[in-house]
Amino acid sequence: MTGILILLVYVAIFAISFLVVRFLVHKTTTDYTALKTVTFGDESAVKANRIASVVSVVTIFLIWGSFTGSSWVPGFVHAPGPFAGETSFVYTIETEDGQKDDATVFVRVADFGEETEKFEVDPGDGIAKNDAVGMPASRSTTIIFDKNDEVTRKDGAKVVAIDGVAIGAEGEIQTPAGRFTLTGKGAISFSPPKGLQMEPIWLPPPEAVVSRVVEIASEGYRDSTLAKHLGYSLFRVIAGFLFGALLGIPLGYAMGLSNWFRGWFEPIVEFMRPVPPLALIPLVIIWFGIGETGKIILLFLASLWIMAISARAGVSGVNISKVHAAYSLGASKYQIMRYVIVPNSLPEIFTGARVAMGVCWGTVVAAELVAATEGAGMMIMVASKFQLTDIVLMGIILIGVIGFGIDILMRKAENWLVPWKGRS
Structure with a gap:
């Protein structure tokens, strides 16, 4: 339910932001370039709206903080939190001979x-006795109501009402105190109002994740500093990607230029392309062991087929009229390759490189499952076993930030090395 609400809030903020920017910001701007008809491939093609990017990031942060009760987010945007404090409810029991009695359960x-605490209350008079229960927020607890009653369930007593509302073995009732059901053995299952905020064990607030970053950066985790963990992951990703590119690009060129090479290698490439790198882990372990070589080879295989296909697509997409024009001017095959095919295929290759790098970052977590002692993936997997969600989230965010930074650098390199992209 909370997940659906978060999605709806995100969609609503997206729609409102779009309308505000569309009808207020754009109506007052003098940037007439934005009003041009989109012609894909030149400088007037669709570009990212920076206002939308900023609003998107801020929206995600606010939703994250709102549904985790973050102190970094203003209180008025906090989602309703779970009930915490003291409450009570009255249950009614009925014996086999028809006697009824009420007792109160006091709940903290x-x-x-915070730690749950045990406490005691006056049991009172009658066959049903008062009880005291301590429990954590946003959880359910089973209350053995008859542990101190004079007549127990073994004697035929059963709960017939909660706060005056009738309840049966198959039913569920809701009162101001919370939600109640009866277990198969007749005990009371109680859930106080859970609100909409998520427990830290499922999603910690932003400040908890940042504090973990500071802590691990200074003190380390599993005998290695944060910089060392990220450095190992970055080394593995770059090494695997480079080996994949060194073999994949020439293979793609060969497939794009020779029908024999294409016929020979296309079945292999098209067969391996849809195979997820994770499926190759057992085979990599059997063939190359659990050392560093196996991890890099797994990342190499993750990037190889992407780079081969992008290089092949780049060669196949070269405008044939350019080749004919070069031949008519007396160009040799080497010159055709050097001045026509390679420059015109580079945009596709850079696009494939960005995709391959993203896949490698996604695979490094699995690669570091193979007996790794350092790496962001190792941190995430070890932390998940101990339900340290803040460390898991920290690792995911850092991998995403580094991957995004690498993508930006590759875009800058593409703009510098391939300024003719999108031009005839």
Whole structure:
């Protein structure tokens, strides 16, 4: 339910932001370039709206903080939190001979991060006795109501009402105190109002993740600093990608230029392309062991087929009229390759390189499952076993940030090395 609400909030903010920018910002701007008809391939093609990018990032941060009760987010945007504090409810029991009696259950609900505490209350008079229960917020608890009653379930007693509302073995009722059901053995299952905020064990607030970054950067994790973990992951990704590019690009050129090479290698490439790198882990372990070589080879295989296909597509997409024009001017085959085919195929190759780098970053977590002692993936997997969600989230964010930074650098390199991209 919370996940659906978060999605709806995100969609609503997107729609509102779009309308505001569309009808307010653009109506007052004097940038007439934005009003040009889009012609893909030149400088007037669709470009990222920076306002939309900023609003998107801020929106994600606000939603994250709102549904985790973050102190970094203003309180008025916080989603309703779970009930914490003291509450109580009255249950009614009925014995086999028709006697009824009421008793009160006093509940202390500990907020996130607080310890539950045991306490005692006056049991009162009658066959049903008062009870005291401590429990954490946003959870359910089973209350053995008859552990101190004079007549127990073994004697035929059963709960017939909660706060005056009738309840049966198959039913569920809702009162101001919370939600109630009866277990198969007749005990009371109680859930206080959970609100919409998520527990830190599922999604910690932003400040918890940042504090983990500071802590691990200074003190380390599993005998290695944060810089060392990220450095190992970055080394593996770059090494695997470079080996994949060194073999994949010439293979793609060969497939794009020779029908024999294309016929020979296309079945292999098209067969391996849809195979996820994760499926290759057992085979990589059997063939290359659990050392560093196996991890790099797995990343090499993740990038190889992408680079081969992008290079082949780049060669196949070269405008044949340019080749004919070069031949008519007396160009040799080497000159055709050097001045026509390679320059015109580079845009596709750079696009494939960006995709391959992203796939390698996505695969490095799995690659570091293979007996790694350092790496961001190792941190994530070890932390997940101990339900340290803040470390898991920290690792995911850092991998994403580094991957995004690499993508930006590759775009800058493409703009510098291939300024003719999109031009005839």
